[in-house]
Amino acid sequence: MATSFSSAIDVNYTKFSHSFTHPKKLPTKRFKISCNVTDPQKQNPSLAEQLKPLSNTTLSDGPKKDTQFKSRPKSTWVNPARRKPSVLNLQRHKKASYEYSPEIRDLKLFTKKLNQCDGSEEAFLAVLDEIPKLPTRENALLVLNGLKDWEKAVLFFDWLKARKLFPIETIFYNVVMKCLRFGRQFGVVEDLANEMIDNEVELDNITYSTIISCAKKCGLSDKAVEWFERMYKTGLMPDEVTYSTVLDVYAKLGKVEEAMSLYERGRASGWEPDSIAFSVLGRMYGEAGDYDGIRFVLQEMKALGVRPNLVLYNTLLEALGKAGKPGLARSLFEDMIDLGITPDAKTLTALLKIYGKKRWAQDALELWGRMKANAWPMDFFLYNTLLNMCADLGLEEEAEGLFKEMKGLQNFRPDSWSYTAMLNIYGSGGNVDKALELFEEMAKSNVSLNVMGCTCLIQCLGRAKKIDDLVRVYEFAMARGVRPDDKLCGCLLSVATYFEGEDLDRVLNCLEQASPKLFAFIKLLDEEDTVYGSVKETFKSILNNTAVEARRPFCNCLIDICRKRNLQERAHELLYIGSEHGLYPGLHTKTSEEWCLNVRSLSVGAAQTAFEEWVESLTKIVERKEALPELLSANTGAGTHKYSQGLANSFDLHVKEIAAPFTQSEDKAGLFVATKEDIISWVQSKSPAVAVVA
DNA sequence: CTAGGGTTAG
Numbered sequence: 001m002a003t004s005f006s007s008a009i010d011v012n013y014t015k016f017s018h019s020f021t022h023p024k025k026l027p028t029k030r031f032k033i034s035c036n037v038t039d040p041q042k043q044n045p046s047l048a049e050q051l052k053p054l055s056n057t058t059l060s061d062g063p064k065k066d067t068q069f070k071s072r073p074k075s076t077w078v079n080p081a082r083r084k085p086s087v088l089n090l091q092r093h094k095k096a097s098y099e100y101s102p103e104i105r106d107l108k109l110f111t112k113k114l115n116q117c118d119g120s121e122e123a124f125l126a127v128l129d130e131i132p133k134l135p136t137r138e139n140a141l142l143v144l145n146g147l148k149d150w151e152k153a154v155l156f157f158d159w160l161k162a163r164k165l166f167p168i169e170t171i172f173y174n175v176v177m178k179c180l181r182f183g184r185q186f187g188v189v190e191d192l193a194n195e196m197i198d199n200e201v202e203l204d205n206i207t208y209s210t211i212i213s214c215a216k217k218c219g220l221s222d223k224a225v226e227w228f229e230r231m232y233k234t235g236l237m238p239d240e241v242t243y244s245t246v247l248d249v250y251a252k253l254g255k256v257e258e259a260m261s262l263y264e265r266g267r268a269s270g271w272e273p274d275s276i277a278f279s280v281l282g283r284m285y286g287e288a289g290d291y292d293g294i295r296f297v298l299q300e301m302k303a304l305g306v307r308p309n310l311v312l313y314n315t316l317l318e319a320l321g322k323a324g325k326p327g328l329a330r331s332l333f334e335d336m337i338d339l340g341i342t343p344d345a346k347t348l349t350a351l352l353k354i355y356g357k358k359r360w361a362q363d364a365l366e367l368w369g370r371m372k373a374n375a376w377p378m379d380f381f382l383y384n385t386l387l388n389m390c391a392d393l394g395l396e397e398e399a400e401g402l403f404k405e406m407k408g409l410q411n412f413r414p415d416s417w418s419y420t421a422m423l424n425i426y427g428s429g430g431n432v433d434k435a436l437e438l439f440e441e442m443a444k445s446n447v448s449l450n451v452m453g454c455t456c457l458i459q460c461l462g463r464a465k466k467i468d469d470l471v472r473v474y475e476f477a478m479a480r481g482v483r484p485d486d487k488l489c490g491c492l493l494s495v496a497t498y499f500e501g502e503d504l505d506r507v508l509n510c511l512e513q514a515s516p517k518l519f520a521f522i523k524l525l526d527e528e529d530t531v532y533g534s535v536k537e538t539f540k541s542i543l544n545n546t547a548v549e550a551r552r553p554f555c556n557c558l559i560d561i562c563r564k565r566n567l568q569e570r571a572h573e574l575l576y577i578g579s580e581h582g583l584y585p586g587l588h589t590k591t592s593e594e595w596c597l598n599v600r601s602l603s604v605g606a607a608q609t610a611f612e613e614w615v616e617s618l619t620k621i622v623e624r625k626e627a628l629p630e631l632l633s634a635n636t637g638a639g640t641h642k643y644s645q646g647l648a649n650s651f652d653l654h655v656k657e658i659a660a661p662f663t664q665s666e667d668k669a670g671l672f673v674a675t676k677e678d679i680i681s682w683v684q685s686k687s688p689a690v691a692v693v694a
Numbered sequence: 695c696t697a698g699g700g701t702t703a704g
Contacts, residue, residue, distance in 0.1 A: 145696065174697040181698095209698040244699040251700095279700040314701045346702055353703080381702050388703070417703060424704080452704055487704085 106132055107139055111146035114156070124155050137166045144175050150183030170196070174206045181214035186223065189214045193227075203234070209242045216249050224249040237269070244277045251284035256293070259284060275306055279315040286319020294319050295328075310341055317350035326358045345379040352382075356389030364389055380412050387421035391428070399425050413445070420453040427456035432464040439473060451482050455491045462495030467503045470495070474510045484514035486550035493518065493557035497564055497605075517542060518554075525562060525570050532573055539577050552583045556603035563605040571609045578606075588614075595629050600637035600670075604650045607636060611651070615660055622683040628676045634662060636670040 110131060117127045135143060140160055147153040157176045161168055173196055180189045193211055196203055208231045215224035228246045231238065238246070243266050250259035259281065263273070273281075278301050285293030294316065301308060308316070313336045320329040333351055336343065343351075348371060355364035368386065370376070383406050390399035403422055406414045414422075419442050426435035435457055442449055449457075454477040461470040478484075492511040499507050512519035521538055524530050539558075543551050555578035562571040578584060587610060589596045597614045599607035611634060621628060636648045648670040655662050661678035665671040 141697085171697055176697095178697060204698095206698045211698095213699065239698095241699045246699095248699070274699095276700045283700075311701055316701095318701065344701095349702055379702085384703060391704090420704075450704095455704095 103139075104142070107135075107142055108146065111143050114143070114152060115146070115148050119149065119151060121155060124152055125159070128156065128159055134163070134165055135160075140165070141171065141175065144172065144179075147179060150180045150185050150188070153179040154188065168199075168201065170202050170204055170207060173201060174204075174210060177207065177210045177214065181210060181217060184214075184218050186214050186218040186220055190223070203231075203236075205236065205239045205242050208236070208238075209245045212242070212245050212249060216245070216252065221249055221253050238266070238271075240271060240274055240277070243271055243273070244280055247277060247284075248280045251280050251287075254284075254287065256284060256288055256290070272304060273300070273306070275309050275312040278306060278308070279312045282312070282316045282319045286315075286322040289323050291320075291323045291325055291328075294323055294325075298332075307339075308336070310336075310344060310347070313341065314344070314346045314350060317347060317354070321350055321354040321357070324354075324358065326354045326360050326363070329354050330363060343376055345377050345382040348376060348378075349382050349385045352385050352389045356385075356392035359393060361393045361395075364393060383409075384415075384417045384421060387418055388424075391421050391424040394425075394429065396425055396429055396431075414447070416442075416447050416450045416453065419447050420450060420456065423453045423456040423460075427460035430460065430463060432460055432466060435460045436469060448480060449477055449482060451477075451485050451488055454482050455488045458488070458495060459491050462491075462498050462507075465498060465503075467499065467506055471506055471510065478513060486547040486554075489515045489518055490550045490553040490557065493554060493561070494603075496522075497557060497560040500564075517545075522558070522561065525558070525567060526565065535570065535573055536577055539574065540581065543578075543581055543583075551581070552578070552601060555581075555583050556606045559609055560603050560605035563608065568609075568612075571605060572613060575606060575609045575613065584610075591629070593629050594631040594633060596632075597634040599647070599651070600635060602647075604647060607647060607651055608654045611654065611660075612658075615658070618679055619683050619686075622680050623687070628679060630676050632662075632674045632676070632679060634672040636672070638669040 113127055113130075114124065117123050144153060144156060144160075147156060153176050157172065160172070173192055177189050177192060180186075180192075189211055193203065193207070195201075196207070208227060211227045212224045215221070215227065224246070228238075228242075228249070231242070243262070247259050247262060250256075250262065263277075263281065267273070278297055282294060282297045285291075285297060297316070300306075313332065316332060317329050320326075320332065329351060333343070333347070336347070348367070351367060352364060354360070355367065371378070383402070386402055387399055387406075390396070390402065399422060403414060403418065406412075406418060419438060422438055423435055426432075426438065439449070439457055442453075454473065457473045458470055461467075461473060489511065492507060492514060496504060496507045496511065508519060508522065511522075521542060524538060525535065543554065546554055555574060559571045559574050559578075562568070562574065575584075579587060584601065586598055587602075589598065597610060599610055602610060614634070618628070618632065634651070636651045638648065648664070651670075651672065652664055655672060659682075660674070661682045662672040662674045665673055
């Protein structure tokens with residue numbers, strides 16, 4: 001079992017073991033805090049002290065049957081109607097289930113009545129008064145368990161307490177708390193917990209894990225941590241459920257160090273993490289995009305011989321998607337299949353997302369084929385994920401087929417996600433007519449246009465220079481309450497570079513609605529008396545208020561707009577500010593043999609601007625007779641996307657325009673090279689004075 | 695199914 005998923009883990013493990021910060025070395029802040037809250041009156045040992053004897057005695061060798069984790073107490077539930085059957089009884093009354101016991105059936109009916117009655121206290125108590133006979137402890141639990149509304153559970157619980165029919169034990173509180181958690185009533189849960197303390201009713205691991213998970217569900221992480229620390233204060237050791245619950249609290253807070261610290265302490269105390277704990281950790285590392293962390297989880301699972309189940313595989317695949325690692329995801333998936341686990345829709349969704357995002361077309365299509373061949377389960381998410389995958393891979397025909405299939409399904413229709421994926425496909429493929437057709441179809445089928453669909457349409461209509469349709473779609477979206485986001489603003493900015501004159505003004509009008517600040521900035525750039533300081537200040541403020549992924553597109557587009565309006569100086573200023581802001585990491589790289597200008601992430605205008613700047617600085621170096629490397633190169637990239645291929649071509653034109661001595665490499669499209677000699681003689685030819693001095 | 699923990703869209 002452990003060996004079958006080893007193939008995924010063993011990849012490059014040596015490298016991994018060097019780069020991963022082992023949890024043992026992590027700070028233990030969390031535990032210092034839990035020590036600080038120790039009640040001075042009780043003088044209980046700190047967690048570390050509590051765990052010490054355990055780690056010395058139970059960690060290393062041999063069977064650990066004496067630790068509490070092996071023998072967790074089972075539910076104390078007793079079904080009053082199901083007595084331990086004798087062998088004879090078993091033979092004769094095989095079907096004698098409690099459902100047919102009249103007493104239980106009555107109780108169930110009574111519970112149903114309680115569930116159905118009016119929510120008011122009076123109505124509930126009125127029904128409660130009709131109870132056939134005063135309940136025993138077990139019957140009371142049966143009723144309590146069957147109540148759905150937390151208000152009713154609390155009323156019934158109060159009624160039980162007032163009647164004093166039997167002592168109210170921990171289990172009663174636990175059952176009520178579970179119900180309160182469902183109703184997200186942390187305040188009431190906390191009151192009950194304090195009541196338990198006051199009444200000296202024992203709080204056990206079930207109580208604590210319910211309190212903690214309730215706080216978590218209510219988004220009160222600080223309360224969750226607080227109650228975990230209170231638990232330590234009492235000297236109660238967490239069991240495996242409490243561990244996973246608290247690990248999840250830290251994981252959802254993104255507190256990786258705290259989670260790992262707890263993990264390590266738990267391990268030292270003899271806790272054996274199970275698939276749920278690993279699922280929590282895997283998800284946490286996925287959210288952090290931490291590949292080494294995910295491999296640590298896989299390694300630990302292997303070392304402990306934990307056999308992953310479907311949910312754990314799904315979580316790990318999802319995490320690998322977030323970390324952007326298709327290779328490990330693929331081998332993990334194959335391990336899962338080899339183990340005989342049938343993937344569900346979530347598994348396939350996770351995997352297809354990775355393949356699509358990473359443009360692993362072959363693997364994506366192969367998997368899609370296997371899905372059909374094996375009739376693996378499909379659901380709504382999976383259909384839309386397949387459509388998105390088609391968009392990522394540019395599979396227009398496949399998407400059309402799938403979309404048609406979706407329209408014929410019984411259970412659901414294509415929704416705005418599905419339409420958005422199709423708009424994305426038509427938009428990036430430049431298929432304006434089909435995109436517009438889809439837009440009309442959405443209105444007819446009552447599917448609302450979301451902001452991404454709107455962005456895809458605007459992009460597409462902009463490229464096709466269909467200004468009337470563009471404005472119409474934009475106004476439609478705004479009227480339907482679509483709220484422009486940074487991506488839509490970036491799209492409008494990029495579209496603005498396709499238009500001139502009156503049409504440009506119409507695009508800018510749209511932009512003004514979406515972002516008055518951006519619109520004002522464009523006006524500012526246009527004004528002659530604008531000083532650099534105010535450009536810088538305004539632009540920095542805009543960038544800081546923009547989603548990270550939209551910052552570089554903003555800068556690129558604004559530079560393009562400046563160049564279109566012959567504001568070259570402004571274009572250089574924006575590039576400078578953008579570089580200072582870290583938008584173009586790795587733009588310049590230098591080795592002793594070669595200096596390289598990497599413009600792959602720049603727009604046409606930004607690339608030209610960067611190139612001009614570079615050439616200017618090379619010229620100065622030649623003029624000052626400073627050292628140059630043998631080779632100089634500018635890289636535009638070949639462009640894997642349909643619309644990014646333009647960069648190499650326009651760059652080529654620009655190079656020729658300014659007669660720079662760079663030539664495009666024949667082996668590698670988008671790579672422009674010049675030798676040191678080329679540059680020197682070119683500079684000298686431009687300014688003969690330099691040649692004379694030389 | 696019987697008191698507590700983990701997974702799904704740009």
